[in-house]
Amino acid sequence: MNSNRVLQVESITKVYGKDDNKTEALRGISFDVLEGEFLGIMGASGSGKTTLLNCIATMIKPTSGKIMLKHRNISSFKGGQLADYRGKEIGYLFQEFELLDNLTAKENIILPLSLHGITGKQAESKLYELANRLDIVGVLDKFPSQMSGGQKQRVAAARSLISNPSIVLADEPTGALDSKNSKILMDKLSKINKEHQKTIVMVTHDANVASYCSRILFIQDGCLFHELRKNIETENTDNFYERIITVIAQMGGGSANVL
Template sequence: MIKVVNLNKDFKTNKNTFKILKEIDLEVKNGEFISIMGPSGAGKTTLLNILSTIDRPTNGKVYYDNRDVGTMKNKELSKFRRDNIGFIFQDYNLLDSMSIEDNIALPLVIANEKQSKIKTEILRLAKFFGIEGHLKKYPYELSGGQKQRVAAARALITSPKIIFADEPTGALDSKASSELLNCLKDMNEKFDVTIIMVTHDPFSASYSKKVIFMKDGKLNARIDSTGNRKDFYNNIMNLLTSMGGEVNELL
């Protein structure tokens, strides 16, 4: 689905150039659930923003199904993003002036979908995420976990090929985090949607199928789940403990 070739991202000030991403090569296949981890400043969110077409690299290529998104003009890129990509952010990004029902519906309203389809999709996803009893409420009436499940439903309502999640459990307690992560896992498996999640939390990462570690703007290591989440969590913790050492051989 996604292929990244020799990706670099620089940030320039008046006197200095800082290399945020350095020579990134990466492939993401359909149906994967990948977590990206690493210390602060490693380039995780920058990479996520470029993969999701929000930002552009200094040089290098990002391909979606062999199509170079760097050649797209802004209008074409906006349409591509709308039709193929969903987002879940740490701070929910819900509109407080709109009901939960309207927040979920918003992407389809913007796309001028028929009201009958919009209503059907809202009810289907509300049931899936366990928020069907809250559709007439407003975001300020919900808990953080409920709001994040609303955000997940909104991200999924256009049937995107891929969802990008940036620290989606960062503002949640442990119970709400587990509920959301189980929803993400079910989304990946039942809707066959690819998920790329940035997280600092090994517990969250253990719900994914693969973890990629970043260090100093480079992909530093990768481990894959064998299906046992407890073992995967322990492997993630062990690798995080050793991140000060040389781990490139795991790629």
């Protein structure tokens, strides 16, 4: 893994409402993400993990603090800068796929490229490379209604990767999948992360899914509660899973409470 910092989150806070109705969703969270890292974010429902991901995605603006992507302060981006960041620097993988029903898999995947004027052979070669890696060549001409949930999420994964973003943000990517399709998706994402040094930041409630990560941040009440690093050389996913479960139990309420 590269030691270059691709993302720096510095003292991020997010406050909703005022006075008696004030809710502090994030309370001064700071961390770095290295290039090629697969970072998991876990925490109970309402802990702030999705708020944090949406701040990085610029879907919401933090109340204070700053977020740096490749040493550029994305919190200050406006207009064209913001559109470029969303279109080229980040890929977003949603829980519910968010595919356009009236487009084929192929059209859904290359949509981010066509929005930025990249068409023809360049788009086609990227498309087929990703389709092969994610095992979705057979559904490229199908519409979402003709695909299984697992196929839809792998098409969505291809769409998030097609513009070769600096970072992929995944929000509960297996949340709508059964265990078999969850494993297929995570095996594919893990392989892409390792072989192509693709940086991924993923929110998940599932300890099995989290065990694919190289590092996990646990968030509780808008603050960092704990951090786990996988020993890449000596630790397999089963061992890492056991350590994840231990931390979840320490957070209170057992694994069922970490949503």
